[in-house]
Amino acid sequence: MAPSLKSIRFHPWYSVSVVAWLAFCHPGMFSALNGLGASGEESAGLSNTVNAVTFGALTVGGFFTGIICNYIGFRWTLVIGTLGYAPYAAALYTNAAFGNTWFPILGGLTCGVSGVHLWTATGAVNLVLPPVSQRGRAVATKFTLQNFGGFIGGILAFGLNASGSVKGRVSDATYFTFMSIMCLGLPAALTVPRPEQVVRSDGSKIASHKFQSLREEFRGLKKMLSSSNFLLLLPFFLYCQWDLSYMWTWNAVYHSVRARGLLSAFFYLIGPTIIGPIQGYLLDKTSWSRRKRARIGSVLFAITSALIWIFGLVVQYQYDHRDLTVAIDIVDPVFAKSFLLFVLYGLLENSSMVVMYWILGSLGLSAGEVASLVGLAVGLGSAGSTAAFIIGAKNVALVWQLWANVITFLIGIPGLLYVAWFRVVEDTVVDAVTSKRLENEPSLSEEKSRNSIETNLVPGVGADVIVSGLVRHSKELTEPKVTSVKY
Known part of the structure; x- marks a missing residue:
């Protein structure tokens, strides 16, 4: 007998799939637009300013969206999260076409306000609704679709600008395409069920969070801010999204329009879209204890990241001697080096997010605590991005922007390793605080x-x-x- 539409909608992976679709339509297209370098424009100056506003709004909002999500629920938090991305793309188009400067700032603000709601709710959905043994794959699925959106956007931009063998801005059709896709998430967000309606394959339901009062929620937030796990992970939260400004500006400064589109596409394809699901599968490998997975995964992540940053430093010092009036195009021999490095940067960016979210879901927190901690992680990650984009807007030399990334990595990685090594709890504990079972139904423990x-x-x-x-x-x-x- 085929499953009913109701049973499909109430299955955890329906919500996970919707979250992944929203990630494709919104952060995916945002990333594709920015992955072109300078948000598709010729100069990165205004783009860095707008993105500083976007991530500034994400920073402030991150301290409160966990509370908002706990009050209005996953569905309406996701709905709010879909509303501000299309105005962002429209604002960048008006600047490129008409020289308008105030609308991009407003678009950056709407994108930031929506984005912090979307990121908080998607993180909470993936770390609460699926069974414990599937949450790594749920997180990886979200980032896979998000980055596949970046790949599709990059390919579209490459196709629409295939004749752009020199520097310049992308075509108007590129902006219209991104705006159209950004409008497709809202209908799907409206179909997400309430947590108490979700039933997992084993029959278990969700141990949801009860919103009591603003005073109690802020008391919980204060407790979270003073917790040792949060303080240990704080430097890594700041590091996680610090790199975006440098990577996107690096693409814009050295490459032709069509090369930027191609680099952006494969930045999101190989590392995040292909390797990301493998990473999620390994993090869910139940033949190993959760602590063993955390320890091995975090150490491999640290070693891989260090090697990529070293390679990035080598290439950056080589490119510092280039004539910036001559753009690197896809037919140039040196493009192979750019291609390899940007693909590795894509792997680095995605891996840090998957590892961070999986660790957050492995600390034995309740649904409400997960939403609050995810919001804080989003806010602090955005604070790092804001600082990086401000540095970029000040036209700080790229080599020093790169060193800022390396330093934040070196500061952030010890706390992550400590939490992964000593603070991650086993599956039975995570299952106990996020699952509700019928009478006489055994839990995982x-x-x-x-x-x-x-x-x-x-x-x-x-x-x-x-x-x-x-x-x-x-x-x-x-x-x-x-x-x-x-x-």
Whole structure:
């Protein structure tokens, strides 16, 4: 019997898929536009200023959108998150076509306000709704579609500007295409179900967060801000999105229009779209404990990132001696070096986000705490981006912008490694705080207890009897109260 539309809509992966689609239409197209360098314009000056406004709004909003998401719910937070991206693209078009300067600033603000809602809600959906063993893949799916959007946007830009073998801005059709795609997310966001309607394949439901009062929410936010996990991860949050300004400006400064489009496309294709799902699968590999996955994954990420930044420094010092009036085009031999480095930058950018979100979902936090921490991570990551774009707008030499990235990486990575090594909890703990089960239905921890006891049964006493007694006692001590979200 085929599943009903209702059962499909109430399955966790429906919400995960919608989130991925929104990531494709909105951050994906935003990334594609910026991945062209200078948001498709000839000079990066105004683009850096607009993006500083965007990420500034994301920074401020990140401290409050967790509370907003807990109050109005995932669906309406996602809806708000779809509204501000198209005005951003439209504003950049009016500047390119008519020289308008105030509208891009306003567009940057609307994009930032929407973006912080979208990022907070998408992170919470992926770290709360799917089963524990599928959350790495859920996060990777979101970033895969988001970066595939960047790839498609880059290919469209390359096709629409294929004759642009010199420097300049992209065609008007490029902006119109991006604006159209940015309008497609809203209808899908309206179909996302409430968390209490979601039923996982094993029959479990979601242990949702109950919004009590603003005072209680701010008290929880204050507690989160003073927690050791947050303080340890704070430098890494700042690092995660610091690199965007440098990478996008680097593409614009050295390359022709069509080369920028091609580089942007493969920046998002190879590392994020192809390798990203593999990363998510390995993070969900249940044959290893969650702590083992965290330790191996974080160490590999740190080593890979360090090697990519070293390669970036080598190339940057070589390009510092180039004549900037001669753009690197796709037919030039040196383009191969640019291509390899930009692909590796795409891998670096995506991997840092997947690792960060997976770690946030591995700390044993409740649904409400996850939303708050994701909002803070978005806000602080955006603070890093804001600082980087301000530096870019001041026309600081690219080599020093690169060194700023390297320094923030070196400062941020120790805290990430410490949390991954010592603070990540096992699947059973994560499952306990985010799942709600029907009466007599075993949880993941109960199943593991039963399996271990069955090998050493007390004569004459069944495993079910022993486990039920243990579970009854443990629930009295540890089981979180389950209530519903207010919508």
